[in-house]
Amino acid sequence: QKEVEQNSGPLSVPEGAIASLNCTYSDRGSQSFFWYRQYSGKSPELIMSIYSNGDKEDGRFTAQLNKASQYVSLLIRDSQPSDSATYLCAPSRRETSGSRLTFGEGTQLTVNP
Amino acid sequence: GAVVSQHPSRVICKSGTSVKIECRSLDFQATTMFWYRQFPKKSLMLMATSNEGSKATYEQGVEKDKFLINHASLTLSTLTVTSAHPEDSSFYICSARGERGGGYEQYFGPGTRLTVT
Numbered sequence A: 001q002k003e004v005e006q007n008s009g010p011l012s013v014p015e016g017a018i019a020s021l022n023c024t025y026s027d028r029g030s031q032s033f034f035w036y037r038q039y040s041g042k043s044p045e046l047i048m049s050i051y052s053n054g055d056k057e058d059g060r061f062t063a064q065l066n067k068a069s070q071y072v073s074l075l076i077r078d079s080q081p082s083d084s085a086t087y088l089c090a091p092s093r094r095e096t097s098g099s100r101l102t103f104g105e106g107t108q109l110t111v112n113p
Numbered sequence B: 001g002a003v004v005s006q007h008p009s010r011v012i013c014k015s016g017t018s019v020k021i022e023c024r025s026l027d028f029q030a031t032t033m034f035w036y037r038q039f040p041k042k043s044l045m046l047m048a049t050s051n052e053g054s055k056a057t058y059e060q061g062v063e064k065d066k067f068l069i070n071h072a073s074l075t076l077s078t079l080t081v082t083s084a085h086p087e088d089s090s091f092y093i094c095s096a097r098g099e100r101g102g103g104y105e106q107y108f109g110p111g112t113r114l115t116v117t
Helices: none
Strands: A004-006 A011-014 A019-025 A032-038 A045-050 A054-058 A061-066 A071-076 A085-092 A107-112 B004-007 B010-013 B019-025 B032-038 B045-051 B067-073 B076-081 B090-100 B103-108 B112-116
Touching (some): A004 A085, A011 A019, A019 A107, A045 A071, A045 B103, A071 A085, B010 B019, B032 B067, B045 B067
Parallel strands (some): A011 A107
Antiparallel strands (some): A004 A019, A019 A071, A032 A085, B004 B019, B019 B076, B032 B045, B032 B090
16 A cells, blocks of 8 residues: 555646545554645645644635545645646654655646636 | 755756755755655655754665765755766755744755756
8 A cells, every 4th residue: 555645637627616636645643744736847836734634725725634534635726727737745744844755646637728 | 935945957967977956945944854856757756864964864775875965054955966877867856844834844946957968
């Protein structure tokens, strides 16, 4: 079993729709969860962090965390073509700077105009 | 988000030469920096973790004598690719992690595209 599993996609949604990206993780000790966006040929960009169960909203993005189910998701409302990118889920075990992130392989999202 | 700079953004070098890549955290103290490489359409691969003032911890399969990492201060880490060969051509990305905004978030530099001819 992979440490972090994401649907590889590609996930294709029409402009204005809600894009739903899912991630499951195997390490029950994970305490911090991050979503990164990576455009082709560019480095990853942190877009959301979540530490507690429940929802966290930031603009058009909502992260949802359920530690009991070992599941974290990212919803993108009113999807725009500029949201087309690969989204990486990254849990981290301990809340210290030295804790490494474990990246999923990413979900490729395409938003069609 | 926090700013992490990386220099150079692109470098072409001849086989057998060495290349140094700098990574700086500009607006927070990065107690830990990470170095990744990424091949086209592939996942990020962690190469090493470095803490300020101590030796880097390399991932399995990464040659520490080939990829020299120095983390001299809380804002600067360098990666030197020694005796580069064409198979070292890749996208190298650093990231910095430190306490910011109540949590330990990790921010990536823009990356360095290395081509060895």
